[in-house]
Amino acid sequence: MSFARSAVCVKCGAEFEATPTVTTCKKCGGILDIKYDYEGIKKALTPAKLKDRREQTMWRYMEFLPVDPDVVGRINKLKVGCSPLYKVDRLAEKLGLGSLWVKDDGINPTASLKDRASAMAVVKATEAGMTTIACSSTGNAASSLAGNAAAAGYKTYIFVPERAPKGKVSQLMIFGANVISVEGNYEETFKLSAEAIDRFGWYNRNAAINPYLMEGKKTVGLEIAEQLDFKMPDYIAISVGDGCTIGGLWKGLKDLHAAGFIDRLPRIISVQSTGCYPINRAVMENKPWEPMEENTIADSIAVGVPRNPDKAMNAIRESNGICVNVTDEEILAAMKLLGGYGIFGEPAGVTGTAGLKKACEEGLIPKGASVVSVVTGNGLKDTANAIKAAGEPMKLRPELPLLIEAFKKAGKPLE
Amino acid sequence: MSFARSAVCVKCGAEFEATPTVTTCKKCGGILDIKYDYEGIKKALTPAKLKDRREQTMWRYMEFLPVDPDVVGRINKLKVGCSPLYKVDRLAEKLGLGSLWVKDDGINPTASLKDRASAMAVVKATEAGMTTIACSSTGNAASSLAGNAAAAGYKTYIFVPERAPKGKVSQLMIFGANVISVEGNYEETFKLSAEAIDRFGWYNRNAAINPYLMEGKKTVGLEIAEQLDFKMPDYIAISVGDGCTIGGLWKGLKDLHAAGFIDRLPRIISVQSTGCYPINRAVMENKPWEPMEENTIADSIAVGVPRNPDKAMNAIRESNGICVNVTDEEILAAMKLLGGYGIFGEPAGVTGTAGLKKACEEGLIPKGASVVSVVTGNGLKDTANAIKAAGEPMKLRPELPLLIEAFKKAGKPLE
Numbered sequence: 001m002s003f004a005r006s007a008v009c010v011k012c013g014a015e016f017e018a019t020p021t022v023t024t025c026k027k028c029g030g031i032l033d034i035k036y037d038y039e040g041i042k043k044a045l046t047p048a049k050l051k052d053r054r055e056q057t058m059w060r061y062m063e064f065l066p067v068d069p070d071v072v073g074r075i076n077k078l079k080v081g082c083s084p085l086y087k088v089d090r091l092a093e094k095l096g097l098g099s100l101w102v103k104d105d106g107i108n109p110t111a112s113l114k115d116r117a118s119a120m121a122v123v124k125a126t127e128a129g130m131t132t133i134a135c136s137s138t139g140n141a142a143s144s145l146a147g148n149a150a151a152a153g154y155k156t157y158i159f160v161p162e163r164a165p166k167g168k169v170s171q172l173m174i175f176g177a178n179v180i181s182v183e184g185n186y187e188e189t190f191k192l193s194a195e196a197i198d199r200f201g202w203y204n205r206n207a208a209i210n211p212y213l214m215e216g217k218k219t220v221g222l223e224i225a226e227q228l229d230f231k232m233p234d235y236i237a238i239s240v241g242d243g244c245t246i247g248g249l250w251k252g253l254k255d256l257h258a259a260g261f262i263d264r265l266p267r268i269i270s271v272q273s274t275g276c277y278p279i280n281r282a283v284m285e286n287k288p289w290e291p292m293e294e295n296t297i298a299d300s301i302a303v304g305v306p307r308n309p310d311k312a313m314n315a316i317r318e319s320n321g322i323c324v325n326v327t328d329e330e331i332l333a334a335m336k337l338l339g340g341y342g343i344f345g346e347p348a349g350v351t352g353t354a355g356l357k358k359a360c361e362e363g364l365i366p367k368g369a370s371v372v373s374v375v376t377g378n379g380l381k382d383t384a385n386a387i388k389a390a391g392e393p394m395k396l397r398p399e400l401p402l403l404i405e406a407f408k409k410a411g412k413p414l415e
Numbered sequence: 416m417s418f419a420r421s422a423v424c425v426k427c428g429a430e431f432e433a434t435p436t437v438t439t440c441k442k443c444g445g446i447l448d449i450k451y452d453y454e455g456i457k458k459a460l461t462p463a464k465l466k467d468r469r470e471q472t473m474w475r476y477m478e479f480l481p482v483d484p485d486v487v488g489r490i491n492k493l494k495v496g497c498s499p500l501y502k503v504d505r506l507a508e509k510l511g512l513g514s515l516w517v518k519d520d521g522i523n524p525t526a527s528l529k530d531r532a533s534a535m536a537v538v539k540a541t542e543a544g545m546t547t548i549a550c551s552s553t554g555n556a557a558s559s560l561a562g563n564a565a566a567a568g569y570k571t572y573i574f575v576p577e578r579a580p581k582g583k584v585s586q587l588m589i590f591g592a593n594v595i596s597v598e599g600n601y602e603e604t605f606k607l608s609a610e611a612i613d614r615f616g617w618y619n620r621n622a623a624i625n626p627y628l629m630e631g632k633k634t635v636g637l638e639i640a641e642q643l644d645f646k647m648p649d650y651i652a653i654s655v656g657d658g659c660t661i662g663g664l665w666k667g668l669k670d671l672h673a674a675g676f677i678d679r680l681p682r683i684i685s686v687q688s689t690g691c692y693p694i695n696r697a698v699m700e701n702k703p704w705e706p707m708e709e710n711t712i713a714d715s716i717a718v719g720v721p722r723n724p725d726k727a728m729n730a731i732r733e734s735n736g737i738c739v740n741v742t743d744e745e746i747l748a749a750m751k752l753l754g755g756y757g758i759f760g761e762p763a764g765v766t767g768t769a770g771l772k773k774a775c776e777e778g779l780i781p782k783g784a785s786v787v788s789v790v791t792g793n794g795l796k797d798t799a800n801a802i803k804a805a806g807e808p809m810k811l812r813p814e815l816p817l818l819i820e821a822f823k824k825a826g827k828p829l830e
Contacts, residue, residue: 056471056497076501076502076503076504076756078499078501078757079499079501079519079522082471084493084494084524086491086493086494086566087491088491089491090568104494104524107494107522107524109499109519109522109757110757110759111793111795132830147757147759148757149757150754150755150756150757151501151756151757151758152757153505155830157829160808162810166802167798167801167802169805169808170798170801170802170804170805171759171794171795171798171801171805172805172808173751173754173805173806173807173808174750174751174754174759174794174801174804174805175754175755175757175759176751176754176755178809178822178827179808179809180808180809180810180811180818181808181809181810181811182810182811182812182813183810183811183812183813184812184813188813189813191813192813192814192815192818195815196815196818196829199815200829200830335589336588336589336591339565339588339589339590339591340565340590340591341491341565341566342493342524342525342562342563342564342565342566342567342590343566344525344562344586344589344590378526378795379586379589380526380586380793380795380796381795383582383585383586386582386585386586386589387581387582387585389585389589390584390585390586390587390588390589391588392588393575393584393587393588393594393595393596394593394594394595394596395577395596395598396595396596396597396598397597397598397599398597398598398599398603398604398606398607399607400607400610400611400614403595403607403611407593412593414572414611414615415547415570415615
């Protein structure tokens with residue numbers, strides 16, 4: 001049994017039954033939010049009970065999830081979630097922070113945080129009696145859907161615009177997805193996917209339409225809290241694109257708060273690119289959001305028309321959060337910075353850390369604060385930008401004296 | 416305290432003290448094997464005790480590892496090990512097997528099984544009082560060393576031949592390794608690394624010289640056993656290059672057997688490429704091994720002069736194992752095959768599965784057998800070959816009737 005009780009519109013407050021196929025508000029078109037019986041959760045689960053649980057995936061937080069546990073148990077699933085939270089003291093010191101943890105979500109099966117949403121989509125499709133799932137995307141949403149659906153033995157139809165990079169398409173093809181390369185732009189691709197989903201009755205995994213995806217993503221927040229023994233940090237930094245991920249993180253924290261697992265909420269640091277920051281701009285200028293160009297190497301957050309701006313802006317405002325925008329150079333520098341601690345993130349994956357660094361340097365965060373920075377995707381997804389970030393190795397003929405000389409010249413003698 | 420007792424030469428049987436910097440046999444040059452006080456392990460640890468342990472990394476098997484637990488506790492480590500073991504019933508049925516599990520070790524922090532060896536190298540370097548580690552490699556050994564050492568805050572010197580692919584070098588640079596691109600072939604690169612290691616007294620992470628690397632790798636065998644509740648399968652299939660990984664897997668299983676955790680040992684299926692199979696050839700023809708050319712797309716196992724043939728051949732012979740060689744086409748087909756279950760492996764990573772499929776088709780394995788297949792590296796490490804394996808997506812203009820028509824023509828109508 002599930003503690004989910006209803007789906008409530010974030011815009012007009014209308015309440016709907018939380019059926020597996022519920023999408024957006026029938027009254028105003030707003031996106032829905034899943035509400036729970038928090039008193040029921042409180043009675044069923046405690047931090048101590050959780051500690052003894054052996055399940056090492058996102059499904060360990062079953063009471064907080066809008067699913068039928070029997071259905072979850074029946075499905076062949078990838079091992080999503082329970083990603084590491086690394087305490088990086090040397091970096092904390094460098095940034096003048098009291099403590100800093102990095103949540104490396106690039107360690108998920110298809111190498112991004114989106115696995116949490118796609119794993120949820122597979123479960124909800126099953127509850128709805130459907131075994132075909134569709135979405136339009138070229139990025140992490142698509143690869144995570146293709147991988148998680150493949151594990152379950154389900155069919156996927158994935159619509160990509162023709163300009164989608166070959167490497168990313170190949171990952172979808174490897175997972176056995178039916179990939180349709182559409183001779184048109186993203187808008188036309190999305191429209192064709194919507195028509196086909198309507199016509200054939202496939203399960204819809206388009207973000208910001210399906211409210212359950214965010215319930216999957218929120219597990220990143222549940223994990224951070226549990227990994228810190230439910231003592232929350234002052235801030236959590238995260239990159240923001242269409243707004244679903246920051247919204248999911250915040251939902252997870254609020255659910256924990258409502259169920260009495262944590263006694264305070266952290267402030268969210270929302271990080272976007274200086275080349276594309278419609279959500280941060282709206283919050284900073286206290287105006288409705290407006291579309292922007294998409295000028296950044298961080299492709300996963302190059303979203304000029306965010307699909308989930310309401311939940312994202314709520315997360316920043318409700319948490320008394322901070323908005324930071326970073327340049328591509330700052331993003332590349334953050335790739336290299338985190339690499340120095342053994343963490344390899346894709347550009348959008350490290351954007352949160354780039355913003356955190358900037359916030360520290362600009363005094364937006366007090367000295368000694370405690371912070372978690374979420375890395376949302378693996379650097380192996382984008383080796384072209386890794387090459388840009390990494391610099392060139394030293395080149396020399398195979399002679400020891402040349403090696404010694406070269407390092408001396410470079411100002412870092414061998415030792 | 417550790418239960419490791421000595422280091423014994425696999426060739427001449429000479430016994431040495433298991434100091435942190437022990438390398439090869441001082442008498443005959445043979446590679447050493449770490450021996451334990453198995454009675455001591457038996458008293459200290461039981462399967463039931465293990466089950467209650469919360470540590471979710473390779474270090475949960477502390478009693479079986481040649482390390483000082485206090486040292487392990489002190490180091491900043493990546494989350495290595497405890498990778499998923501997926502039961503893939505649909506694939507078992509397809510291959511005529513009774514049961515089949517896939518161990519996905521590409522999920523490790525730097526995306527390969529080699530993280531287990533490098534994590535061990537970092538601990539042993541620490542025990543030796545050293546914080547600089549070196550190796551020569553272009554592949555997974557190098558990236559795993561760079562990543563795991565970075566987490567610990569240690570320096571690395573990594574020697575690569577100039578032909579090393581830029582993408583792989585960039586990963587090393589991201590992790591902050593001192594990368595030396597040597598204008599010469601692999602032999603010259605290795606020689607320069609050996610000279611520099613001697614001269615500067617760095618910790619040596621060259622495989623098949625340092626006996627502890629295999630003790631790290633063996634944890635993949637410990638995990639498989641624990642994940643199967645210590646009921647061993649009939650076979651374990653794994654790809655073989657320089658021989659260290661198959662040797663490590665076998666060592667883990669033998670250690671478990673010696674300590675009474677399992678009551679039988681599986682047969683090992685050793686899979687190499689038809690373009691490079693010196694170890695399998697030696698076993699199949701019952702002759703000493705001889706060098707071979709390196710003609711395969713599976714770069715991580717393209718090893719014409721294996722560095723650890725003795726332990727590899729022992730693993731196959733002692734386990735009454737099976738040798739299978741597969742073509743590049745069969746390797747690419749295995750990438751696509753495993754992708755259909757949500758598992759994305761690099762070419763060398765899926766070679767074990769390619770060999771298992773062939774062994775089933777050729778009747779080398781009885782119908783109904785139980786098998787584990789180990790995937791040793793993540794497909795994101797080699798997207799160029801993923802593109803080869805995956806095929807092309809369907810291309811069309813954004814019109815629903817065209818979509819329906821195209822799928823009908825392809826013989827798989829939409830549903």
